[in-house]
Amino acid sequence: MSEHALWVPFFRAIVVFVYFLLVTAVLIWAERRIVARMQARLGPNRIGPFGALQTLVDGVKMFFKEDVTPAMVDRPVFVLAPLIGVIAGFLSMAVIPIGGEVTLFGETFTLVVSDLNVGVLWILAMGSIHVYSVFLAGWSSNSPYPLMGGVRASAQMISYEIAQGLAVASVVIYTGSLRVGDIVAAQSGDGLFPGMPGWNAIVLFPAFLIFTIGMVAEAGRPPFDLAEAEGELVGGFHTEYSGMKFGMFMLAEFMNVVTMSAIMVTLFFGGPSGPTFGLPDAVAWVMPMFWFFVKMSAFIFFFILLRGALPRYRYDRLMSLGWKVLVPVGLVWALVTAAIVLLEEQTVLTTEVRIGLGVAAAVLVGALLFVGAAPEDADAIPDERDPQDDAAQAPGAADRAENAEEVGT
């Protein structure tokens, strides 16, 4: 790495920055179009082909909007909160390879900002820093709805962070390395039999499930978008924000979708690896970028479908899903993974035994999941309601929610 010319680190950082910014912009447009279709509407279709430039225009518009800073806020923190969100969002992409090796002006390097030796920890750390943005925004606003939204959102995010951390831990146990490059390389071979991809999503299926649920909750997306439940909390933690600061929160939220999809693809779906169809070397370097983009888009599409299809979850159910189901299952699965890895090390297992073990482990974890997920009072409605929730039913909440919708939710 040290023999690279000085421009290489700059090139890597800027390529990744622009790449994820563009993908986020396209995501915002794609989501508005797809959700519109699912609701029998047209969606933005005026600016550019199929309205594709709508996001750009919205971004420019945001610059010319009044940036109201209410009198009661804690100014420095109020300004800092949206910045933390966006910066942490960009930084978490630093370890994700968006393509394979490329050769440019005589320099050969991988398309990643930097393949840190603690890459997995870096991803988790940046996810944790994002919680600060949400909580500080809610707290510094010094206003009831943002405070409730901020507290709720941070409780939700830290709960699912543990479940997610445990799911990622089993990936680390299986690979034996915290370096993202090693995790990608370990998945590039064949799976149990030739022709099957060696993706972690197949081998570590329960961890994959936990991570999928966790990533939706972590990104604060429907059906887990309780932090900004428009019906009761107006806009949640960013109620008092307007203008470009609000735009920063929106950008951070959508960027989170892209980051989470990218992390999912990297940890569980082999990142940029994929068949090159025997293309000549001159063209073959495009294929990893292509595969990464296709896999990531599939997960982004999944996020959009969830938003269009599912109603919002109830907060008590959300917390009990996280703590009673995902955390114990994640812990047990991490230990089961370790046991299977040790078995593999010491004895040579045949494919049948491996499949048998895998199915047995999956059934065990599935049973745990089923026991935990079936509370006796599944249909009971909580008798005591939070007075704050009642307060949020006041008129005006709906109007504000509609405004947020127009700005580009």
Add this chain to the structure above:
Amino acid sequence: MFEEYLPVLILAVVATAFAAGSLVVSSLVGPRVPNPTKLSAYECGNEPLAEIRTTRFPIRFYLVAMLFLIFDIETVFLYPWAVVFRSFGWFGLAQMGVFVAILGVAFVYEFGRGGLEWD
């Protein structure tokens, strides 16, 4: 070491410049027409409550924060172990099993006492 983190540093600078730059540009070109209603807390048109910092929120959130600390530390301990446990073999797995079991007992107790219920 520095070579590895230099691109990350550049990305951090670019991201900070982008985010802070957007806010600065917006504050330069955006209009500024304050009025008392705009500057007060948004409470759906009601008169704002006195001081929000003194309002209470459910004790459950503190409980979640405490639980988070315990389990996050457990997860943090799991990571270095996950990297090196192959060299410890079954003994290492048993050790981690004991560690998880100790927390597991507390977890089951809390589960049983209804500490995870969200009323």
